[in-house]
Amino acid sequence: MALPLLDARELVKHYGNVEALRGASFTAHAGEVVALVGDNGAGKSTLVKCLSGVARPDSGTILLDGTPVVLDSPVAARALGIETVYQDLAVAPDLDPAANLFLGRELRRGGLLGKLGVLDKREMRRRAVASFHDLGVSLPDVDVPIGALSGGQRQSVAVARSVVWASRLVFMDEPTAALGVVQRERVLDVIRRVRDQGMAVVLISHNMPEVLAVADRVEVLRLGRRVARFDAATTTVEELVGAMTGALSQEDA
Amino acid sequence: MTPRTGLRRRLVGANTLWIAVVLLVLIAVFGALRPDAVLTAFTLQTTLVETSVLLVLSVGMTYVIITAGIDLSVGSVLVFSGVTSAMTMNALHDGNATTAGWGVVLVGLLVALASGAAWGLVNGLLIARTGIPPLIVTLGSFGAALGAGQLISNGSNVAGVPDVLSDTLGTGTWFGVPNLVLLAAAVTAVGALVLGTTAFGRHTYAIGSNEEAARRAGIPVTRHLVRVYLLAGVLAGLAGFMALAYFRVASITGHDTDNLNAIAAVVLGGTSLFGGAGSVVGTVLGVFIPAVLRKGFVIVGVNVYWQPIAVALVLVAAVWLDQSRRRARDKR
Ligand SMILES: Nc1ncnc2c1ncn2[C@@H]1O[C@H](COP(=O)(O)OP(=O)(O)OP(=O)(O)O)[C@@H](O)[C@H]1O
Numbered sequence: 001m002a003l004p005l006l007d008a009r010e011l012v013k014h015y016g017n018v019e020a021l022r023g024a025s026f027t028a029h030a031g032e033v034v035a036l037v038g039d040n041g042a043g044k045s046t047l048v049k050c051l052s053g054v055a056r057p058d059s060g061t062i063l064l065d066g067t068p069v070v071l072d073s074p075v076a077a078r079a080l081g082i083e084t085v086y087q088d089l090a091v092a093p094d095l096d097p098a099a100n101l102f103l104g105r106e107l108r109r110g111g112l113l114g115k116l117g118v119l120d121k122r123e124m125r126r127r128a129v130a131s132f133h134d135l136g137v138s139l140p141d142v143d144v145p146i147g148a149l150s151g152g153q154r155q156s157v158a159v160a161r162s163v164v165w166a167s168r169l170v171f172m173d174e175p176t177a178a179l180g181v182v183q184r185e186r187v188l189d190v191i192r193r194v195r196d197q198g199m200a201v202v203l204i205s206h207n208m209p210e211v212l213a214v215a216d217r218v219e220v221l222r223l224g225r226r227v228a229r230f231d232a233a234t235t236t237v238e239e240l241v242g243a244m245t246g247a248l249s250q251e252d253a
Numbered sequence: 254m255t256p257r258t259g260l261r262r263r264l265v266g267a268n269t270l271w272i273a274v275v276l277l278v279l280i281a282v283f284g285a286l287r288p289d290a291v292l293t294a295f296t297l298q299t300t301l302v303e304t305s306v307l308l309v310l311s312v313g314m315t316y317v318i319i320t321a322g323i324d325l326s327v328g329s330v331l332v333f334s335g336v337t338s339a340m341t342m343n344a345l346h347d348g349n350a351t352t353a354g355w356g357v358v359l360v361g362l363l364v365a366l367a368s369g370a371a372w373g374l375v376n377g378l379l380i381a382r383t384g385i386p387p388l389i390v391t392l393g394s395f396g397a398a399l400g401a402g403q404l405i406s407n408g409s410n411v412a413g414v415p416d417v418l419s420d421t422l423g424t425g426t427w428f429g430v431p432n433l434v435l436l437a438a439a440v441t442a443v444g445a446l447v448l449g450t451t452a453f454g455r456h457t458y459a460i461g462s463n464e465e466a467a468r469r470a471g472i473p474v475t476r477h478l479v480r481v482y483l484l485a486g487v488l489a490g491l492a493g494f495m496a497l498a499y500f501r502v503a504s505i506t507g508h509d510t511d512n513l514n515a516i517a518a519v520v521l522g523g524t525s526l527f528g529g530a531g532s533v534v535g536t537v538l539g540v541f542i543p544a545v546l547r548k549g550f551v552i553v554g555v556n557v558y559w560q561p562i563a564v565a566l567v568l569v570a571a572v573w574l575d576q577s578r579r580r581a582r583d584k585r
């Protein structure tokens with residue numbers, strides 16, 4: 001098999017006395033959707049934070065295309081083409097969807113005004129509307145603070161933000177948790193599209209049918225360790241649940 | 254959805270509009286009660302002059318509060334900057350700068366700005382780097398800056414302000430508009446533009462709205478917060494210089510509540526104490542509401558001691574409104 005795009009090995013992360021990751025490993029290949037599943041508190045979000053530069057693992061190595069990388073800030077991860085939809089979304093509720101989409105990457109005007117830091121709000125809004133349209137995100141109004149949108153709409157904006165900017169890898173931590181049936185399908189479509197463009201998508205979800213519907217592979221985390229890996233095409237919900245609860249384990253995971 | 258309905262909704266939803274309505278109603282009421290006195294140029298002018306210094310402080314405070322911070326030190330920094338500036342000018346001119354020229358005045362201005370910047374930097378570094386709450390840090394510098402000013406001046410006012418300064422910036426006019434007002438207006442305009450149109454402004458809102466999100470989005474939060482408090486400090490230094498020019502003396506007393514007046518103005522103007530929302534335009538309106546109330550009470554013969562009570566009522570109402578709107582929004 002080809003060299004994995006992302007290969008995290010033996011990550012350990014403590015929060016005080018809590019050992020959130022106890023030697024967790026994780027692999028993702030370009031052009032595939034990997035689901036990361038596990039019970040509440042298994043360490044999924046912590047793993048994602050370590051791999052997107054928000055938290056620093058206490059030990060372990062992270063290889064990107066076979067090269068060791070240090071992800072000491074979200075900026076470092078983003079510079080490597082890694083984008084993340086955080087479980088808490090990490091949006092600014094007082095800013096409108098376009099401002100959130102371009103948060104930290106605002107477009108400036110041309111010429112002197114741009115040098116003075118003046119924003120090109122119209123262009124950002126135009127591109128944001130185009131991206132939302134493209135990704136099937138329907139918003140009643142793109143000029144209201146994102147905090148005034150519904151939870152699902154906020155989540156859709158966060159998903160849009162990640163896929164607009166990603167070039168290699170997207171982490172999505174429960175991106176469909178607050179979504180209705182229609183929006184959920186749209187997000188899953190977006191995930192497939194991103195994969196078909198050759199990126200890797202890491203999907204965290206508690207919805208096993210959804211996982212099996214969209215993922216190519218599944219990795220199972222339990223008590224801060226990877227305990228099993230499955231091919232989505234040949235596995236069942238029972239097997240996944242068994243691995244999550246510890247009833248089933250694989251030697252070579 | 255057409256842009257126009259979007260704009261109208263935004264206007265109606267904006268606190269700024271309501272504050273403007275309140276201000277206009279106040280002016281109309283006082284104007285109806287005493288049409289002869291209220292709208293004369295003189296009333297307008299004195300109101301404007303007295304408000305200029307507070308306005309400059311409040312512009313900086315607007316940025317600070319939008320980051321969900323607070324700066325209690327601005328009045329003390331104003332005093333400190335006035336004292337250091339006046340004493341430097343005196344020292345440069347054999348102990349009394351009254352007859353000094355523009356060179357000395359320029360040095361005095363730079364000293365005032367640098368003094369403000371120094372306190373702003375201390376505030377900003379402590380708040381952004383150590384995580385001590387802004388309330389505590391600036392409560393500390395509120396006391397320390399005033400104490401330092403008193404130490405340097407031996408606890409007394411510093412006289413000897415250059416006449417060229419007082420006669421121009423202090424009491425001079427330009428086509429009938431006081432120069433002090435022009436300076437405050439210029440500062441306000443720049444402050445409003447930077448906040449409303451630049452990346453610096455956008456990041457200020459983002460940090461106040463969700464600091465962790467801003468950090469994850471790659472906004473240099475620590476550096477930005479330092480700059481915001483630095484800005485508030487520099488503007489307090491400028492305000493100290495303006496007060497010096499206007500009163501012809503660097504006074505130690507009379508600024509104990511400048512911080513609260515500035516905070517009140519900002520909050521009255523619709524800026525949220527929770528951060529993430531607000532505007533300099535709103536602050537301008539917020540600065541004028543207490544000023545108009547005070548002038549109005551004097552003119553119509555209401556006991557002026559009602560003024561702080563009236564301001565307090567409006568202030569509490571403004572915060573209550575903001576809070577309930579936020580709660581309604583966050584329930585979704
Ligand atoms: N910032 C933190 N401080 C302290 N403990 C933390 C922190 N973040 C996570 N933990 C702990 O680490 C463990 C793993 O948490 P994590 O959020 O990674 O789980 P998860 O698999 O994402 O769970 P869920 O499915 O509920 O989102 C939990 O025991 C949690 O309490």
Ligand SMILES: [Mg+2]
Pocket residue numbers: 044045046087173
């Ligand atoms: Mg989680």
